[in-house]
Amino acid sequence: MIIIDAIRLGNLPNIVTYNTLIAGYTRFVSFDAAYSILSRIKEAGLTPNVVTYNSLIAGASRYSLLSQCNKLFEEMIQLGIYPDVWTYNTLMHVFFRNGRPEEANKIFSDCFGGGNVLPCTTTFNIMINGLCRMGYISNAVRFFRNLQKNGFTPKVDTYNMLINWLCKSGRVGKARKILKELEETGHVPDAITYTTMMKCCFKSKKIEKGFEVFMEMKSKGYTFDSYGYCTMISALAKVGLIKEANLCIEEMIRTGIGLDLVSYNTLINVNCKEGKLETALQLVDDLGKCGIESDQYTHTILVNGMCRVGDIDGAERHLKHMEMTGAKSNLAAFNCLIFGLWKAGQIEYAMKVFENLEQKDEFTYTVMIHGLCKKNMFFPAAGMLRSCLMEGMKVVRSAKWAVISGLRASGYTREANNLLATIQTAKRLRY
Template identity: 30%
Template sequence: MAQQDDPLVCLELFNWASQQPRFKHDASTYHIAIKKLGAAEMYEEMDDVVNLVLAISHMGTEALFNTIIYFFTEARKLTRAINIYKHMKNNRNLGCRPSIRTYNTLFAAFLSRGNNSYINHVYMDTIRGLFRQMVTDGIEPDIFSLNSMVKGYVLSLHVNDALRIFHQMGVVYNCIPNSFTYDYLIHGLCAQGRTNNATELCNEMKSKGFIPSGKSYNSLVNALALSRDVEEAIKYLWEMIEQQRSADIITYRTVLDEVCRSGRIEDAMKLLKQFQEKDLVDGHLYRRLLHVLEDDYGHSADNN
């Protein structure tokens, strides 16, 4: 079965073996069939094999059930994945109980459901419940689990809860924050206009040898510019470029807009020229930004 490239041939072998009088499938043959069918996105056929596994009370291993959960999450069958998790929880065989890998697979699935804050708020209740159950069962969270909590809280607009997890990492869970932890938090704080907290975290992040992601820098520059801290925004923009992170058109436009709004049209034009000279914007983007400035501040720009 393992040597078959065609999942249908693998399934035919599986079914043929099932009909042999002196043969019984074990966890390994079920596992191979489910992996082959899941990888081929033949989820209906995979579901049939999974039902055979669930019909045998003593059947299964942690690895087998984790594979089933993974492919159900890939198929966006989250309810089915949770049911498999509950089956693992209630299994008398201790070797089938959920592990850190089980929980992390579920966290990743629920956090990939989109950017709508309401949807994330709904799923965050499930994630929070899973996390509590994991800790209650004595499974030590790793950095992926903790970052999942931080990211989930940020996406569902509960940034203070994300900060609580961040501060508990080293103290309660003996786990050191990594660059992803800081990036999620900086983005979340900037989205709420909490630029002082965001810059503090950014500086702490850099002091630990991490470089903020492009998303973090873009969020920080935009938030600083919109809070009228234009000089600080420009400082972080140049730092961002030195660190070889890419600024997007929204960031360039926001900074130029806020410089103009402070009455410094000429400075905005000079800054745009610098962007062009340093090859940060191509000719097309330069013209787009120039046209925006001319449209919004044209009369003042002409005078300058």
């Protein structure tokens, strides 16, 4: 509408205008709507440029349309539009995201190896993060070392990325060496660096090490806000160290740090995990008295906490209360309710809640499929899985194999093989 008004006033749009439209359409409307702007560019007597195609490739990447990314790349080459570093970065990213590291590595070798297009820090980060995401962490470290040998000076975000993935893979010692190297290079580790290390130590039950990292972080001024404390409290609560989490809460309150929504949600979560629902609900009341409005995460924590202690009725009442007060639909909270119903053995009711949900996500289907498998209802689980695949819904691998292994264990080998073929076909169609 704005463009139409501009044309009427004699202000003709240029290629920058259309490129901006494409970027907006891919993010907020659809890829097809964005691609249709190409014809409008040509009608206006303009020529699309590398930014135009980079925006379209990025949009196709956002919707995991790998075949469209390839077609767009070929199309821009045919039009004589030379790809730049961001074209290749986007293609590498989409290949990694779709589980095809070989193609991503080939792009890096072929497109940046000749020296025609120079890679940037983002290029290297995409490679390191992509390799780690695919499980090739040792390869990522070797790639990182080769870059250093060739004169690349990594920044803090690259170090943080490596530390994060090394921690996730349980290589705490290696992560600490990278942290030490970061300090020796003259870079200053930031809050993300320390919180990553801290979470890893707690997760691997190295409590003393976690406290050491926390104290080091605190001595450098990173934790004199709620963020550092909440990170530590959440990590402690996650591994079941409720007593230590409460001590940390007391220290946070003692230091006079003002509690924000994240702080309250963290405290509510700790109390729910400890089974102290009354205290959790009191904190919600305190939240309102402070003039802070609770968010969907607050309600999800409460519903999950109620389901955890078997108070399914309380969880339902809270969801109804949310609807009555005009709160936005909270799919995560309903997922928690469905999970709680399965644990309580209320199968029919879980199915009813599932069927009545207008919106469903990957976790909703995962809970349902796993629940059906645990009750040896493998045929309904297989039917649900097929429906997901037909709708283009991504289903986690554990749910797929729960159905296939369940069918095989029950003697339905043929049905299991047919389902596996359907999964493989759906995967190929996505590419």
